[in-house]
Amino acid sequence: MKMAVQIIITKDGQVSADVIGGRGDLCITHILAGLEELLGPADNTKLKPEYQFDTEVTAILRSQEVKA
């Protein structure tokens, strides 16, 4: 299944991922599991937004202004 993904890396190094549409709720866990191998263990403080992914976090991240 092909999914559109948006990954945001903030200036302080935090990473969050958002799957757009479709079966996003299921796909996101697969994507985050893959990222975890490279980014670090789940108890890493800097990664909390990624692993606490939920609607609220998504909304906050989407509201961040990313100017081209």
Next chain:
Amino acid sequence: MSAYKEFRNIQFANAELLMRALKELGLKPEIGPSLILYGYQGDARQQRAQIVVRRQQIGTSSNDLGFAWNGQAFIPIISEYDARNTLTEEWRQSLLAMYSKLAVLRFLEAKGASIRQIQAGEAGIAIYATVEVKL
């Protein structure tokens, strides 16, 4: 003598990506099984690390910068002097951001993702891609 401190709130899981991130920031890191950290007067310290940036690359009064493997990730070891003056929180965040960017791009490449757009701005970087996910 400036004491060394471990910054456990910052962790890097992959040695190669950490080396690349340091190089992207203009540094020339060394890697080895147990490298000695030296202070600004050339004095050998008790601390050991697997990835080290020598003090001459950091500043005239700086101490070596180390990253020690704790079994799960590499933890920065920074002297109190450098943590305040050269390898500040802002610098540490920029290293983390660079590492994260390289890690995400590596991940997307490994997944065979098609990157549609990369937007860089004041808040950070947004990457838009299409990924094949097997459920």
